[in-house]
Amino acid sequence: MxxxxFVVIRFRVGETEQGEFAERLRAAVEVLGRQKGFLSARTGRNVDDPExxxxxxxxxxxxxxxxxxSPYDVKLTAVPLLSQAIDEPTAYEDLPG
Known part of the structure; x- marks a missing residue:
């Protein structure tokens, strides 16, 4: 079956760096969004910890x-950003029911 x-990727980013980071994040989502099998993306900030x-x-x-x-444009745009993520498992299967 x-x-x-769904993938949950967390980043720790200082508040003063978040503007530049948001631009890189948008570019990464754009390139990932063109990949076969992509369904959706969402970004957010923790309500208790703004970094x-x-x-x-x-x-x-x-x-x-x-x-x-795997594609070249993803490796060029998204992978460098994703390498800044907190080191933890990210991919989850949707549970039935």
């Missing part, structure tokens, strides 16, 4: 997510 995959930012992505399945990271 193939399940929807904690999150990017959530949804893909049709885990294979789509992993393949989405």
């Amino acid at each position: 193939v399940r929807l995959v 904690l930012l999150a990017l959530t992505l949804e893909f049709e399945n885990v294979g789509s997510y992993r393949r989405a990271l």
